[in-house]
Amino acid sequence: MASDAALRLPATSARRRAAGSFRRQRLVKRILFYLAVALSLFYTLFPYYWAIVSSTKQGDRLFDRALLPDFDFTHYRALFENASFMRSLLNSVFVASGTTAVSLVLGISAAYALGRISFPQRRFVLILILMISIFPQVVVLSGMFELVQWLGLFNRPSALILTYLLSTVPFTTWILTTFIREFPRELEEAAIVDGASHWRILTRILLPLMGPALASTGILAFILAWNEFLFALTFILTDENRTVPVAIGLISGSSRYEYPFGQIMAASVTVTLPLIVLVLLFQRKIVSGLTAGAVKG
Incomplete structure (x- = not known):
């Protein structure tokens, strides 16, 4: 024991x-x-927090390392009283919304063809779309400049919608193609037996099921168009047609020796807040849309 x-x-x-x-x-x-x-x-x-802190400081206080804001909203008041900046904000809303809408329409159509319809050139088209999406903006800038001038769209916000499609359409096409491929083919087969066309299958059967994918790709395309700077700087000349990123870059001080850091930070915070609110409202659909198709059920 x-x-x-x-x-x-x-x-x-x-x-x-x-x-x-x-x-x-x-x-x-x-x-x-x-x-x-x-x-x-x-x-x-x-x-982003430091941008908020800096946007509430004046004069020498901008060089202070204090982590708490001064709660001085002079820069914000001056910003909202600036008619040119508010016009630029409306231009950005128009351009980003138009780019998103056109990208989704083209992306859905291309994604259905690439994900569901078998044709000999499908793999080549996918590779071509991937190649277009990785082109730097500088490479295509001169060609897009000639195209915009030939179409008579120079110094018009619609020119930006046309040029932004070069990056947003391949992006939306790739994501939506992956999403469409995961739908069971029995849905289409049953619709084809009933005599439905491809367009009817896409709009009446698949499209109602693509809410998360449309939300994620639409918001990301909106952000891409909202933040774009190079094309907006090149194709727009006048203040009334400029978008927000260029308007922020052209903010100047009261003299040639003053760097308007506080005004720039206030403008940056102002134009970033709508994107943050948009992402927070649709965060679940964004995550579910981006992860759809990652694992087959």
Whole structure:
């Protein structure tokens, strides 16, 4: 009896030590995980917070390293009283919304053809779309400039919608093609038996099921068009037709020696807030749309 108890005692102690070591490892891993999350959030959010802080400071206070804002909204009042900037804001809404709408229409049509209809050149078309999407803007700038002039769209916001499609259509086509491929073909086969055309299948059967994918691709295309700078700077000359990124870049101080950092930060915060609200409202659909098709069910 005594020998059995003596044998059980070391075994129990070993199990306790193993359990304690396992708990410590779990605690260390959890601490490291939360530390990594905190560092990622700080790296991502602090620049925007500092922009908010800087937009509320005046004069020499801009060079102060205090982390709390001054709650002086002079820059914001001047910004909203600037008719040229507000016009640029409306131009950005028009251009980004128009680009998103046209991109989704073209992307849905192309995605259905590439994801559901078999034709010999399908693989070549997919590779071509991928090649177009990776072209730098500088490479196509001169060609797009000639096209815009030939169409008579120079210095018009509609010229930006045309040029932005060069990057947004391949993007929406790729995402929607992946999403459409995951739909069961039995839905189409049943519709074809009933005599439905491809257009009717797309608009009446597949399109109502594509809410998350349309939300994610639409919002991301909207952000791409909203933040674009090079084409907007090249194809628009007058203040009344400029978009927000160019308007922010052209903000000047009261003298040639003043750098209007506070005004620029106020404008940046103002034009970023709508995007943040938009993403927060549709964050679930964005995530579900981007992850759809990643794992087959």
